[in-house]
Amino acid sequence: MRTSVTDGALLGGSASRPSSPIGTEAIVVALVGSPNCGKTTLFNWLTGARSKTVNYPGSTVDYSVGQTHPRLHASETEESITIMDTPGTYSLDPKSPDEKVTSEAIFVHPTFGAARLVISVVDATHLSRHLLVTKQLIKAGFHVVLAVTMRDLLREHDEDLDVAVLSRELGVPVVLIDGRLGSGVKELLAAARVELGRIASGGINQKSAVRQLSPWSEEEIETVLREVIRLSDRVRVALDKRPGDSEELKTARSRTRSLDRVLLHPLWGLTIFLGLMATLFSSIFWLAQPMMDFVDRSLSGLADLVLAWAPESLLAQFVSGGVIASASSVLVFVPQIFILFVGIILLEDSGYLARSATLVDKPLSLLGLGGRSFVPLLSGYACAVPAMMAARTINSRRERLLTLLMIPLMSCSARLPVFALLLSFLFHADAAWKGGVALTGIYILSLVLGAIAVVVVGRFLKIDERTFFMLELPVYRRPRLSLVLRQAFWRTRSYVWRAGPAIFFFALIVWVATTFPNYQLEDKSERLKTSYAAEVGQMIEPVFTPMGGDWRTGVGLISAFAAREVFVSSLAVVFQVTDDDEESMQQTLLSKMHDAKAPDGLPLFTLASVLGLIVFFMIALQCLSTFIVAIRESGNLKFALLQLLGFNIAGYVLAVIVVQGLRALGVA
Amino acid sequence: MTLAEISKESERVIKRLEGDEILVARLRELGFIRGESVRVLGRAPFGEPILVEIHGATIALRKDEASCVHL
Ligand SMILES: Nc1nc2c(ncn2[C@@H]2O[C@H](COP(=O)(O)OP(=O)(O)OP(=O)(O)O)[C@@H](O)[C@H]2O)c(=O)[nH]1
Ligand SMILES: [Mg+2]
Numbered sequence: 001m002r003t004s005v006t007d008g009a010l011l012g013g014s015a016s017r018p019s020s021p022i023g024t025e026a027i028v029v030a031l032v033g034s035p036n037c038g039k040t041t042l043f044n045w046l047t048g049a050r051s052k053t054v055n056y057p058g059s060t061v062d063y064s065v066g067q068t069h070p071r072l073h074a075s076e077t078e079e080s081i082t083i084m085d086t087p088g089t090y091s092l093d094p095k096s097p098d099e100k101v102t103s104e105a106i107f108v109h110p111t112f113g114a115a116r117l118v119i120s121v122v123d124a125t126h127l128s129r130h131l132l133v134t135k136q137l138i139k140a141g142f143h144v145v146l147a148v149t150m151r152d153l154l155r156e157h158d159e160d161l162d163v164a165v166l167s168r169e170l171g172v173p174v175v176l177i178d179g180r181l182g183s184g185v186k187e188l189l190a191a192a193r194v195e196l197g198r199i200a201s202g203g204i205n206q207k208s209a210v211r212q213l214s215p216w217s218e219e220e221i222e223t224v225l226r227e228v229i230r231l232s233d234r235v236r237v238a239l240d241k242r243p244g245d246s247e248e249l250k251t252a253r254s255r256t257r258s259l260d261r262v263l264l265h266p267l268w269g270l271t272i273f274l275g276l277m278a279t280l281f282s283s284i285f286w287l288a289q290p291m292m293d294f295v296d297r298s299l300s301g302l303a304d305l306v307l308a309w310a311p312e313s314l315l316a317q318f319v320s321g322g323v324i325a326s327a328s329s330v331l332v333f334v335p336q337i338f339i340l341f342v343g344i345i346l347l348e349d350s351g352y353l354a355r356s357a358t359l360v361d362k363p364l365s366l367l368g369l370g371g372r373s374f375v376p377l378l379s380g381y382a383c384a385v386p387a388m389m390a391a392r393t394i395n396s397r398r399e400r401l402l403t404l405l406m407i408p409l410m411s412c413s414a415r416l417p418v419f420a421l422l423l424s425f426l427f428h429a430d431a432a433w434k435g436g437v438a439l440t441g442i443y444i445l446s447l448v449l450g451a452i453a454v455v456v457v458g459r460f461l462k463i464d465e466r467t468f469f470m471l472e473l474p475v476y477r478r479p480r481l482s483l484v485l486r487q488a489f490w491r492t493r494s495y496v497w498r499a500g501p502a503i504f505f506f507a508l509i510v511w512v513a514t515t516f517p518n519y520q521l522e523d524k525s526e527r528l529k530t531s532y533a534a535e536v537g538q539m540i541e542p543v544f545t546p547m548g549g550d551w552r553t554g555v556g557l558i559s560a561f562a563a564r565e566v567f568v569s570s571l572a573v574v575f576q577v578t579d580d581d582e583e584s585m586q587q588t589l590l591s592k593m594h595d596a597k598a599p600d601g602l603p604l605f606t607l608a609s610v611l612g613l614i615v616f617f618m619i620a621l622q623c624l625s626t627f628i629v630a631i632r633e634s635g636n637l638k639f640a641l642l643q644l645l646g647f648n649i650a651g652y653v654l655a656v657i658v659v660q661g662l663r664a665l666g667v668a
Numbered sequence: 669m670t671l672a673e674i675s676k677e678s679e680r681v682i683k684r685l686e687g688d689e690i691l692v693a694r695l696r697e698l699g700f701i702r703g704e705s706v707r708v709l710g711r712a713p714f715g716e717p718i719l720v721e722i723h724g725a726t727i728a729l730r731k732d733e734a735s736c737v738h739l
Binding site for chain 1: 697719
């Protein structure tokens, strides 16, 4: 149903070209409006897409295109309409890259040209300010249908809108929408069809009618704003009786005021913020344990079954020891990733993100970043790719580059399996909370490293540009558990789908390389020692010895450049975790790691060498997609290349320093 | 007097906007125009950003942004 287009400014042809009723030109209906007014929610209702909606102004940073869902069509033969979701914008005079995406997508899109029709989306509770964009759209010559969202919030205030007056005064059709239940969506689509029909038959020459506005002058904006403020007062109608002065009306707005008094309080605000972040990261470890055991046991059982079915067959050995062992070594950490996503989604839906950004604005601006860097950095803990795109909401180029610089240092979810395995190794026998604390430590340390990188590079970045914060704080909304869990499920699923192919591919390579040529040997360690992998491994080993590894770690580290999780799955294959009778593959992997010996006969995985690996994974930029997105978002190949090389070299050097330093201090 | 200087909870009327062009333009688009009333709801830890209410919305402004708004 949906084609997401990566970048409005750079690409374009990938949007699906619908059959158009008149002429050969593709037509599109664009959703445009202020940030956080409910465009994406509406887009999802219209198209059946599952685009991310967040209670934060600036959650959508790229446009995406989809077809109206057949469920909304009056008959089977009715044609679908192409709908476009755009990033929120306060005006058609863009001030940051995300706003620029919107203005380019609706004025000069490579496939669609100017949007045939614009659905101007406004939040009913912020009518007076949001109608400014509507006015600008009309002025620019677009055909407009007005969609007023958040109808349910209006009801909380015992209010409604006089749609007839609003429509008459603006000269456009108006439809009220409840974005939670989807009421009004059908009516909106019908209104859009009527308008499209009128444009098609009326022969209004759309192309010459739409023109980009020159930025409005002070007087123009003031006049229009005053007009819409008056208008929004006029169309507001009180339902039943207005509550008496003494009655304290419990509205989203008043709840928000009282919550903010605590959550932005100089003392409590900071305490709660730090507490929430610590809870988020430490809960990943201890909350997930039961689920992880379950996954591990099920998959080990499966591997045993396959092996028992045909113990002598190479195929069965490959399926159990290659595919299932490597998949399960990563799948076992999926519950942790799920919990991380649940935590992030809870923050997103509640409206707390905007408060966090406000709380950290001052401290971050000392580094040369700002509060608007917070959301990109936090999403960096899930994945650097969308995180880098989220930096588009930052208007100043300097601040945006520094944010892009820091994002890959945030521990993304692909590193989670790696850290989790290494920490489980270190805290093997200890309580789960210790691993949780250590993981929180890693997250904090990655912030410190990022801050250092930003300060150092900031000195060389000679761009002086006006930056602004000016963040609108949305009302708090109560996250709905079923929606949160469903969203977390989808994101986890796409995480697994993304990592899956790399894991499978490397399982194949590593298994073949460690099994052949002497696959008929009974003695498995002899088989490994004489394998192709060992042969090639000896050549690259000198690189990995300084950081406390041998060729087996080397194979893992190199394959991790396909996807970081593959480090874990490669180890599982190299250490042949299925040839044991133990119930759990993870336990087997951990105990094999304990027993592994380096060429000099000493243990391979020690406190020093594992810390070295952690340091390497914290810093090294092993992700090709991140590199590609960095090129696009920075608009600067040199920046992205320096970042790639710099982080990988720094990761290696620091890992060596840590290992050798610890050894010099007598810590093995 | 500017929005950056006034104390909490008092409602004031905007006289004019003055300062960096891009800041002023964005403030205007956010609804800060002559004759409208604003109120300071509080300040974040470290004294910045300032939480300002305008037309029923809460907007967090840094000090240099708030000081463009003359009352
Ligand atoms: N109560 C209520 N909440 C809504 C409604 N529509 C959207 N929301 C919520 O408002 C928030 C913002 O919705 P989005 O659809 O992400 O807004 P957007 O306009 O796409 O925002 P940007 O992409 O940041 O410009 C989300 O938390 C939604 O769940 C509605 O009609 N009623
Ligand atoms: Mg959106």
